[in-house]
Amino acid sequence: MRKHKIVSLTASAVLLGSGMIAATAGPATASDTPISAARACTENAPRFTSWPGTGANDPAFWPARGTYATTTPRCKDINLKLDADRSVRTCFKQGSGWNCNSWRTLKAGRWGLAATDVLDGTKFFLQFAGTSRASGLIDY
Template sequence: MRKLKIASLAASALLLGSGMTAATAGSAEASDTPMSAARACTASAPRFTSSPGTSSSDPAFWPARGTYATTTSRCKDINLKLDGSRSVRTCFKTTGCNSWRTLRAGSWGVAATDVLDGTQFYLQFAGTSRATGLIDY
């Protein structure tokens, strides 16, 4: 058993050093949350389509006007994989909007980092055209 744990740790260290990560099997005591209880952040992330804006002072937004999405324990960040490159900013119900961030098409990007679970937010997208892609938070 000890050799198995050492081999598992060595393999994990090798993957971490190469910039990759892997999940290793462990005892039930080693994990606070069973793997079946929550999916990994961005795995099977849902698609979204924003609402269009009407002017430069009213850009495209998600979710519906006057509503908020609420962060979950699944992700510590608000993550987007947009179909087209776009600037986005996250607006929080209690603290207002953060800075614009440009996210590239086809790869995961972070709209907001280290967001507490249960935080209400909406997204604004530069321009008036709809934004589409994947989202997880």
Template sequence: MRTRLVPFAMTAVLLGGGTAAVATAPAQAAPSGPDATIQSCYGSARNYTSAPGGSGSNAHWPGTGKYAYTTANCNDINLKVNYDRTVRTCFQKTGKCNGWKKARKGQWALAATDVKTGTGFYIQFKGANRSTGKIAY
């Protein structure tokens, strides 16, 4: 009987030591620098559904005659579309739009870069179909 107890006792010691080693492992530090900024920006993302286009007009977000305003959360306007779309950002102050950009399904895309906090904008989606996904700005 003694020979059977020794392996069980050793197994218990090893398991106990393994658990202690896992419990005392150092935690990983939170990201810093550009990675932390991106993570906090995407963390503020919200779902969107664009208004449909029609009669030759493109779909757009946030709505007809409405603007969204950039926040201090992000330096850029970022989209994660549920279906591939071609997009551009139009600005309230200038009345102009930037160039068309391809946004791929399920991937973050830059709709506009280096945008000042408080800037009024809307997003156009090429074509009349509604667009859905996430937006961070």
């Protein structure tokens, strides 16, 4: 929206400088209103499938073992839309180790928060309760 206004102001300045008169814009239309932050964040989210766990002390996880994902400026939260109800927790890189937050149960077919207010550039991985694979959409 800001880029659009800057272009409009620039065009008006050019017209004014040339002696032409520019008409002012009318009321905002639906296409001029910003998309909600949550919808913009999850729009076109990629699908994921976690890796299966091996036992009680090794639950299903995403991404691949020994790797992590890094948050982007696209979202301030880590959002999941799972194919089945599932408990998830997010583990964050802290110093030389990892610290996991509490388990959160997310409902199938709805966007849910795995973690909130996460800084850009934060390294993380997800764990899913149980050993079976989890799948759905993810955005972070």
